[in-house]
Amino acid sequence: MVLRPDAVEAIHNETFRRALKWYYAVLLENYPAKFWIARAIEVNEKLESLDLEGLWSLHDELAKEFESLWSEVRREDITYGRFVSMYRPREPSFLDVKIEIAKRILKSCRFCEWRCGVDRSSGMRGFCRLDHRSYVHSWFLHVGEEAPLVPSGTIFYGSCNFRCVYCQNWDISQEHPFDGVEVDPRRLALMQKELALRGARNINHVGGDPTPNLHNILESLKYLDVNIAQLWNSNFYMSEEAMKLLIHVIDIWLPDFKYGNNECAERLSKVRNYLEIVTRNLLMAVNHGDMIIRHLVLPNHIECCTKPVLRWIAENLPKDRVLVNIMDQYRPEYHAYQYRDIARRPSAKELEEAYSYADSLGILWRDISR
Ligand code: SF4
16 A cells, blocks of 8 residues: 555654554564464463463463563564564464453453443343444544554444443444444454555554453454554453453554543543543553553543643653544534533634643644544
8 A cells, every 4th residue: 555645754753653662663673463472372271171260370371471472572673474483373372361261251241340240142231232242333444543553454343331422433332333244253353354455554443442342352363364563442441351361462552541530431421430440451551562542632621631631641651652642623423412511622722721731741742643
């Protein structure tokens, strides 16, 4: 694919390259994406005979091997080609352990912090409305994402574990979540391969939210036979268990950080303990991959949300390694007109306040959005 000049420019933007070092290494220097490393770690146990506790302790042991091999790849500059000739995929592997754990969790689902506890494998549905099946509504090369990401091989999954009253994707996330194509892990791998061969720079798992589809996404990586960075584009309401499964396969995180307090989160997205959960997951993720945080500026939420969000980022995450997209595109959609505070677009003054506050905190946000 021929890249637009500004996209080429973005690739060579030194700030982006310094911040997103691993992502660019996979992209330009052709290091193996992390799922290849997870697949190369051998397991000498019968996974079916282990209970969940046994699987987790095996997982945590293998995680140490993963960290050491991942370090070796970076230290020795091992390209994807060299890596697969040195370390062929194993059966079973560390990735299989993750898949097995995800399947067990699905029987009493706690992929996200709703912790519904329903047996989705038997057809029951939790708050996200999904049983074990995943539905893809569209998959294409997205050129509207952040500059370092485009073209992004984006896969839109139906359904969501949030109920944002202003959802911009309300048709697939809330109203018609099952209208997409039902996909099993092999089909999902084929979609990813097709996107990669068409020039995608990453596979962008989004929705709705990808979290309820964790089991199928993890298994798809077992069948994927191209080298491409995996991107997790999410509301970041994952459980700690889901985070532990994800941190060794996701190369770059694209979290939404919407609210600076739990009251706004509960009122506008209908979720509890938002701040504690999202900040915990941000701290876990930032040590295991690169990160671009999205903050959508909501009208009348500068003091209660935008400023506390930016302040938390500046005080808790490494500023040189985390890019922030301060998004100006909010418009009232879905049920937003029933909420007076968000029934309009953010004003130029509000946006300017957000930008100058980010500048005052030394946050890297400029040129990131397209
Ligand atoms: S993914 Fe979250 S909302 Fe869906 S069933 Fe599992 S715990 Fe509940």
